[in-house]
Amino acid sequence: MLSSSSSRGASSEYGVISITANEGFSPNHPLSGSTSTYGVFKKETKPNGYGTIFRPLAVNGVDLMSVEKSECKMDSEGDLEAILNTNHSIDLFESDFKDSNLEIEAMEKIRQDLRVHERALLRDALLIAKVFHQRVHSLTKDYHLLEEMFIQIDSIATSISKFIQEIDSLQLLNSQSQTGNLMNMMIESIGTAVTKQDALLRNMTTYISALYQLKHSNAAFRMMLNDFEASSECYLPVIWLLIRVLNRLLHWQEACARVVEILLANGHVNGALGTARMAVDHLAHHSASTAPTRKLLYDFAVLLEIESQLCGITPIMHPDRHLLMLGRVSEVLNDGFAPRLLLLFNDVLMVTTENRDAFSILRLIHLSNLKEGSASLITQNSRTCILVDSEEGRFIFTAKVTSLWLETVSEGIRMYHRNPPALLKLQLVLERKGNSEGEINKLSYGRLTLMSACWLRGGTIGREEIHQMAEKWRVGVLLRRLRSSSGWQRLFVLHSHGHLFFFNSHKDSHPLAALCLLEYGVSVPTLHDQIPQRNVFKISHQQLSYFFRTDSHYSFLRWVESVRASCLSRRPLDALTALSVHL
Incomplete structure (x- = not known):
């Protein structure tokens, strides 16, 4: 149970928070063993004049100055959240006091997200246009459609590389004018990007059909394709890699929508807001107009994956079957x-x-x-x-x-x-x-097909949910809680196609492991988990639990939103998690 009270004077402001629990502290902690913990804190202005901090004064009458920082896990500013369990101590003043630089910080997060997503897409595009093409070129050089596909993917890779350079040139978004520069850059890039994506989309069905036909008519190509998809560097089947490149602008639309949301929340009515709205409208129109074709491609990719695992039946591939x-x-x-x-x-x-x-x-x-x-x-x-x-x-x-x-x-x-x-x-x-076939189910890093995942997890997934999984993906750095200690492991994580793929860094050519999210539940840690850090989410299935920590609340919300779309556990969020993600 959480309860709170506060008093505010002319020169200082104080608050009290109460947690009825006896977990959260180690056995040697001065506050352990208490069934009810009371914390007194003082609200102060940060030294730079921007924003506020809540300096803890005492908990259950214990002077915090006498408690070792390593035991309380306090940071340099003595944040209250470092003493009380992060996910069970609600920030009492979050809705009353706002840091004036939160807007700029959020905009910088969006810029960083764009950069890391584009970098991941560049890797996928080059994996097809360079690595895969080089392996099969001797067999596809006489197939005009496939060679044309590789050329188009290579052109998109060049465009992505240029866009990453432009994002890097903005450096940190430390002012509203920089936010306007980001939106102007995106407006200038949207036209070219839409043209390239439309050209690829118009021909994608033909390209995939050509791949499918060559796979079934040429044993050598079939063997090369299966070997490539079974390799550690090809973390998704080729058709799903193509679809990821095809869905590039979906993340642009989300990023621009976030910019509009932030600008409106902070009272902006001119400047970058108009540019951001223009970008959202253009991208939303493109997304809506291409949605039917993209969904047909998702259906085709699913049939292709299913057919590779079925035995004892005639081919199931057909444009009208889904x-x-x-x-x-x-x-x-x-x-x-x-x-x-x-x-x-x-x-x-x-x-x-x-x-x-x-x-x-x-x-x-x-x-x-x-x-x-x-x-x-x-x-x-x-x-x-x-x-x-x-x-x-x-x-x-x-x-x-x-x-x-x-x-x-x-x-x-x-x-x-x-x-x-x-x-x-x-x-x-x-x-x-x-x-x-079926080699894809033997990958050493643990990627599962839809059929294998449903079989092993006892899950069920529908057509619309598969479409949702195809369009929900995220990439970035996460800290994974180690089971053997209280430490955290830094990993570069890619969420795509219902899996979390773990890399040591973005430069790695293949993932260390993969975790299928089907039937996993998403929540915030409980008091029993004893996770004192901020911005931590928990995914669990039966007796298995994994904890992941993000670098900001913005990233926490985006990761939870993305991962929830792939779990499909059909379990409602608990009240605490719903509060944490503002649902």
């Missing part, structure tokens, strides 16, 4: 329950089970054989199980999100009968197709 939902369920059999992975497409419900590095198809339930309402309740409780009656037989399934499956299957049946897709029926085959 995945509606994927997840692990339990099938009710006469002798008990059996784990299954369900794949609901817009024309068929596929029942599979794991088979080493792949998934074997047990049966296909075509939606053409189902009528609306055929996926009906077997009990009165929609959370218990569903019954599917079809020409293929009667099947009963249970899942953690049975009601969601019921709703999605029913909607899929309605959509099919309302507008049947022109698709040939998929057929089961006796043997696995000749080309051996």
Whole structure:
């Protein structure tokens, strides 16, 4: 329980905070063992005249000057948050007192974010245009479309490199005029960037189709592509790397929107605000106009990934086919329950089970054989199980999100009968197709495919959530809490495609490890976790927990927002975390 009181005089201001708890201090700490801790602090102006600090005077009557700084983990300014657990001591004056330089600090964060995101995209673009192209050039030199794709990606890489140099030339954003310079630079760059991105988008479907056809017709190219995607430097399949480059301007739109938000919050009505709004409008229009094509590409990429892990079926790739939902369920059999992975497409419900590095198809339930309402309740409780009656037989399934499956299957049946897709029926085959794939699931640093992640975590993911994951990504430096000590490890972290990829630095050519976020929950540390630092978020799944620390509250909010989009644990945020991220 948190409670507080304060008194303000003419020359000084004081406050008291109370925490009813007995955790948060080490056994040797003078304040340990207290069931109720009271802190008295004094509000003072910073020496430079900008902003305020809260200098602690005493806690439970203990003079803080007599307590070792290493024990209290105090910083040079004696910040109250260094004594009380960061995530359980609310900043009482945050809404009442604002530092006058917060606006400039936030703008500088946006500039740094732009720079680090562009640098990560440059790495991806060069990975395709240089590294991958060099490996397969002997096989693609006679394929005009693929060579054209490499040229376009290389051109975008050059554009990204130039933009990074322009960002660096601004140096620190230490004034409002510098903020205006950033917006002017972005306005000047948007036109060229949109032209290049549109040219790539117009042809991307053709390029990916050419890659797919060459992969299935040329054994040597297929082997090279599989080897490249299984290598440590290629942390994502080539098609998803292409999509990341294609989505470059989505982060620009977010950055410009943040600038508008900050300027409006600080009362600006002219200057950089008008330029920022112009940039947001231009980028938002481009995003909306390209959204349908981008979503088709996401669907195509998902089908390509799924097909690489399926065995015992004819090829599933088709422009009119897309995945509606994927997840692990339990099938009710006469002798008990059996784990299954369900794949609901817009024309068929596929029942599979794991088979080493792949998934074997047990049966296909075509939606053409189902009528609306055929996926009906077997009990009165929609959370218990569903019954599917079809020409293929009667099947009963249970899942953690049975009601969601019921709703999605029913909607899929309605959509099919309302507008049947022109698709040939998929057929089961006796043997696995000749080309051996699935290598991507064996990567040493732990990246999981959607199917493998849902199978291992018992998760479920829908089409819209996959689209969201494709567009939510973040990159930057995080500190990871070490389990063996109270220390922190500095890592360069890339969040993309539902994973956290960990690098020693941005110069590394391959990640040290990867963590799939599906079914993880996001929260702030509890008092029991004994994390006294600021801006720390926690991701957890069952008994596993990881703590990550950012360098600012701005970065904390952006990371939590981005990571939440990939976790899909369907667990609501606890009240404390919701307060921390202002939801």
